[in-house]
Amino acid sequence: MTRTDPDSCPGVLRLHNAADGPLARIRVPGGQLAPQQLQALAEAARELADGSIELTSRGNVQLRRVRDASALEARLTAAGLLPSASHERIRNIIASPLAGRVGGAADVHGLVVALDAGLQADPLLAKLPGRVLFTLDDGRGDVSGLGGDIGVHAVDGDTYALLLAGADSGVRVSAGDAVGLMLAAAHGFLELRDGQWRLHEIPDAGPRLTDRLLTTRSGLDTSDESIEIGVRHEIPIGWMTQGDDRVALGAGVPLGSLPARTAEFIAAVERPILLTPWRSLVIADLDEWAAEQVVRVLAPMGLIFDAHSPWLLVSACAGMPGCAKSRTDVRADVAEAVESGRVVPAGAPQFAREGLEAAEIVASGRQHWSGCERRCGRPRGAVTDIIATGDGYRIDPAD
Known part of the structure; x- marks a missing residue:
């Protein structure tokens, strides 16, 4: 498939003209938000948009009916949510939200930071389509099935399988080399594409890109044991005990629309927030008393802590x-x-x-x-x- 129309994926610097007004999409690599960043988003939603933060299926956020694009840009830059004007739309990275805290074979959150930095540091990668998606799965299989273009899937604590167009390429790489290989794959995508927005749109993209990587990068291992990639809908909801005995709280957000006032209450907890690709969020690193208070306050405000909620x-x-x-x-x-x-x-x-x-x-x-x-x-x-x-x-x- 060859695209003849340009990639029009929105960002902060290029808004989408929706029927109800300008829409801004803000990339949040790995869904990782500091409390002060969520507070900045809440204030922007209330003062510059329609009063809600929309969670997306890539762990990003959107603001609708933006009234002042320049003011929004300034606020997000100050909050560290717009670190690159040239690369803002390509920072689509989803990661296993509970990695390093609850289950999983490896903690991929450090790889998120390194991958994001590597993307921004490479001028050529600014040419990637805004729809490109990177996935970092800690081995539990929660995000590898979400249709990524380039991803890694933990096989054990120090070995990752390279996924291309959502399938196991057979290539295996160490944790220390995983980000470098993903960046090399992104360059290969640019070399192969002929207007396509996604890797799976390129004929035989997976095998062709795998061959390029094996030819140009030394020391790569391969495996005949393929990882089966499937789609899972197990949203992390409710009380989850972390490996350090603290608590992570998974909260559903009805239809992914988070009111600014609710977001401010979450920010006030002053704990890490992880946005998920299921339009929910996780509040991490809580002690038990704090977790109980969070549920007591936020459940009446509409957040869902019941895994059986319709x-x-x-x-x-x-x-x-x-x-x-x-x-x-x-x-x-x-x-x-x-x-x-x-x-x-x-x-x-x-x-x-x-x-x-x-x-x-x-x-x-x-x-x-x-x-x-x-x-x-x-x-x-x-x-x-x-x-x-x-x-x-x-x-x-x-x-």
């Missing part, structure tokens, strides 16, 4: 009024379905239907509501699609 089964596109192509306000319809008990756990039979009013929809398991056939924001994997058409909603059951 809110965790649903996602939705922007819908009206944010998207001109949407046929309806899908987010309002989803919210009403959840609150009225029409989103039910997996296991109930699901049938294809069409021509439904929103109030008629009862759907089970993981589901994505879309305002049109494009199905923007749809999670990967087995998901029931609920799509607005010119004649009501249509249900397409998960395969």
Whole structure:
């Protein structure tokens, strides 16, 4: 596939002109936010945008209806959230949120910092498409199946498998060489591409890029044992005991929309925040007393600490009024379905239907509501699609 249109992925310096106003997308490599950075985002959302922080499926954030782009740029630069004007849109890095704290074979958070620094330090890599995605999986398999272009997957504490276009390339690399290999793969992507935005759009990209890397970089090992990459929907929610006996709290955010006031309360906890690619967040390094207080305060404000909440089964596109192509306000319809008990756990039979009013929809398991056939924001994997058409909603059951 060769693209003829330019990559228009938004950032902070190039806003997207959404139907409800300018939209800014802020990259947060590895989802890692310091409390003061979340506070800066909350203030920007309240004073310069629509009052909410949108969490994205890449662990980034968006602000809608931005009223002053220059003021936003200045605030984000001061907060360390816009460290590079030339490379801002290519800093798409997702990492296993619980790495180094709960489970996993390796702590990948240090690799996030090194990869981000390496990307920014290389002028040529500023030419990468804004849709390129890097993944760093600690071995549990939570982010390797999310459709990355270039990734590493921990095999053990010091060995990583190189993933290209979401598949195991067979190449194995040490932790110390992992970032260098990912940067070399990014250069190889640029050499192979002919207008394509994603690595999987290039014919035979995985094998061709693997051959280049094995030819140009000495000392790379290979393995005949391939890692199976799958999609997982196990969102880290609730109380999790860390390896150091402190607590990490996973919190769901309904439809990924975090009100600025709630974000300020999270920032006030003064602990590391990790945004996840499931539009949720983790507050880490809490003692037990503090964790109990956080749940007591933030649950009534709408954060979800119950892993069985129906809110965790649903996602939705922007819908009206944010998207001109949407046929309806899908987010309002989803919210009403959840609150009225029409989103039910997996296991109930699901049938294809069409021509439904929103109030008629009862759907089970993981589901994505879309305002049109494009199905923007749809999670990967087995998901029931609920799509607005010119004649009501249509249900397409998960395969």
